[in-house]
Amino acid sequence: MFRNLVLFLICCTLGACSKQAPSADKLERNLLMQLVFPSWKKQNKPQIQALELDKKDGEIPEHLVAAAGEDRPGYLFEILAEQLIRLDSNRAVLITSASPLDQQGESVSGHLSASLISAFWFKQVDGRWYADGQQMQLDWLGASAFAGKSKVVKLSTNQFALGVESSDCFDGECFTDLMLYELGGEKVKSLLKHSIRIAADTIGVRADCEQILKQPVNKVIRYHHAESAQSSSNCVDVKSEWAIKANGKTPGDLLIRFSGFIEEQKTIEKIAADAGEEESTIVVDSILSPIKQQQLFRYREGKYQLVSGKNPTPEF
Numbered sequence: 001m002f003r004n005l006v007l008f009l010i011c012c013t014l015g016a017c018s019k020q021a022p023s024a025d026k027l028e029r030n031l032l033m034q035l036v037f038p039s040w041k042k043q044n045k046p047q048i049q050a051l052e053l054d055k056k057d058g059e060i061p062e063h064l065v066a067a068a069g070e071d072r073p074g075y076l077f078e079i080l081a082e083q084l085i086r087l088d089s090n091r092a093v094l095i096t097s098a099s100p101l102d103q104q105g106e107s108v109s110g111h112l113s114a115s116l117i118s119a120f121w122f123k124q125v126d127g128r129w130y131a132d133g134q135q136m137q138l139d140w141l142g143a144s145a146f147a148g149k150s151k152v153v154k155l156s157t158n159q160f161a162l163g164v165e166s167s168d169c170f171d172g173e174c175f176t177d178l179m180l181y182e183l184g185g186e187k188v189k190s191l192l193k194h195s196i197r198i199a200a201d202t203i204g205v206r207a208d209c210e211q212i213l214k215q216p217v218n219k220v221i222r223y224h225h226a227e228s229a230q231s232s233s234n235c236v237d238v239k240s241e242w243a244i245k246a247n248g249k250t251p252g253d254l255l256i257r258f259s260g261f262i263e264e265q266k267t268i269e270k271i272a273a274d275a276g277e278e279e280s281t282i283v284v285d286s287i288l289s290p291i292k293q294q295q296l297f298r299y300r301e302g303k304y305q306l307v308s309g310k311n312p313t314p315e316f
Helices: 002-018 029-036
Strands: 047-051 075-088 091-100 115-125 128-141 149-156 159-170 173-183 188-190 196-201 220-226 236-244 254-271 281-300 303-308
Touching (some): 029 075, 029 115, 029 128, 075 149, 128 188, 149 173
Antiparallel strands (some): 149 159, 173 196, 254 281, 281 303
């Protein structure tokens, strides 16, 4: 009887070991990705995976194409491990971006084709790291199936934030928007009610914008344009740098410093075409103004709110 009991306990122990959850011996992106996606290969490049999304967890864009075949449920994405952050001694979070694909594995690109941002948590137990929660549909960002440039910064002395700078261009007008997220131990949440435009330019709108943006500032320069070449769009080139003053136990102020140039045109007159000429001439005065200003945002009630300053980037 005792012998049978011992054998039973040994079998149970062996069975428990065989069913032990997968783990990694160190915090390394590829090792952690294998815990979340068993077919993940140790390659530092994007890889195709099928994700199951639920409308209860967030928006599912209309441009997504369901994967074909019972062996690939959900939707196909090309996934990239973006950021790995160790939150404390025993907890870490991995941020991924996922670009949607069609059934043939080709990119579903386009201005309205955003990239999926996800978060996966890991905990350390007895020197090994185990998967411990996920937020699959964190947000949809970017355009043309590219989320943008991401970076991790300190939010406070013991908190971290994820910043994602997403860019796009349309008809020569380009812009970059910033989104910020608080990286918590179990949840990632947005720190902004909506994105903040941190850069914009119209260099591709007019053929002469590069020349205009080099002209002397605060000085009226007169130009004569053929009517067909004249554009009402002003030349703009504004960039910025942003930072969080993470000096205390609560989220620090967000400061955005803008710099660049904005042109303002004024049509002076239209000169009718002379005999033998095909079109009229437009006379324009152009003034280029330097931009150097800032916006200050303060953390209140879980979000950053504007305290002072104006955003100089134009609306497109």
